[in-house]
Amino acid sequence: MPGPSSPLPPIIYTRPRPPQRIKIVPSDPTWRSIAFPAVAARLSSALGPSAIIALHHVGSTSVPDLPAKPIIDVNLIIADSTDEASYVPQLESAGFMFISRDPAWSERRYFVLLEDAPGDERPRDANGEAEYGVSLGVYGVADTAHVEDHLRLREWLSEHREDRELYVRAKRAAAEAVERGEAEGEEGSLTDRYHARKRGVVEEIVERMYKAGAGKGVEVVGVNIPGDVVHR
Template sequence: MVVSLAATVGNSQANGRSQDVKGSSCHHVPVPTDASRHRPGVTAVEIVGGPEPLTVGLVAHDDGWAAVFRAHRRRILEALLASGAPAPVVEHIGSTAVPGLAAKPIVDIAVGVADVTDEGTYLDPLLAAGYELRVREPGHRLVRTPERDVHVHVYGRGAPEIDAYLLLRDHLRVDAADRALYEATKRRLMARRWDDMNAYSDAKTAVIAAIAERARLRRDG
């Protein structure tokens, strides 16, 4: 998922989900197959397939990632609009959205839908469009390509997580010092072995929270 820029802007606590589900308290439970039902009662983190090791490394920024995003934005919009759903918000997030920043070659996309609990309006169309369900948790769903090179994070429209992703993305695009700090942190951590992507994401929490706070201060003047 995201070379994680997820953080709660305002209290400096990282709370998004990155390459996989962020946080060690996740429960790896079977995911129901009746994905088209209204699901307002999701209270646990459900991960299809369980934990996965971190097997991809950092690469230099690739300008082609923007084109990958645009292609999947069209694919997502076509799938959801054809189902009759209101037009969603679709944004490129994460390190692949920041020119000059090294990243794992996984393009992350945030999608804001009218009601994230109404899976029939977006999850079924996305699965039909070729994406696969990876995560279901309160307020968030994650689907990805079979190749695992594009991760689509679905939230309710106006969710604070989307705002946090965008604030951090925009901050890193213009702040060379924080961009260098974040890349150095990732390179240091990537020198270690990670049997669970979530542990790698957790290890970045303090740096992400500090960058998020500076992003908030820049925004608020």
């Protein structure tokens, strides 16, 4: 993912991001077979299927055999992510908290599903907490470059065991460092520090992926990618 030649516009936070559990757990096939479809159904009910151009399960929980934080990362493509009045109220009514706007990240709007979302049927652990969280990135159909990157990386990690194992080691080391308090002096939330700690390995894998020409021509709309929901 090439860096820009000029400073990027800052992320605009609408409210503080709720804390996420920085814990790497074994890969769970139900993340893909049950959890993502449940999130897709919630989004379809909230927005109506005609408003959704595509939904993609991305991030570590979308990759078979990849241990991960139990967070279902979803990319939602609609007509225009900057037209917030057309979808933000509906998402908030469905239990998604609006966290930020990111002009430099394909005009992404970022949400998380609240623990007490209405009608929430996620399994609960012994402490009554949902067994998985949900992070939602909303993108407009005019700029899906970052969604394409996410899909390419998903495909690459699914097919390259060595890089999958390299990434797991980086994730575990980052999570352990944050848990030990080694990142206390670094900026941002615990989640930000976790991501910063593993960024170098992610960039190494992405560079290798692009040099190999992986994922060229991947489409995010108009084609049904296994495990995803594409309406048109």
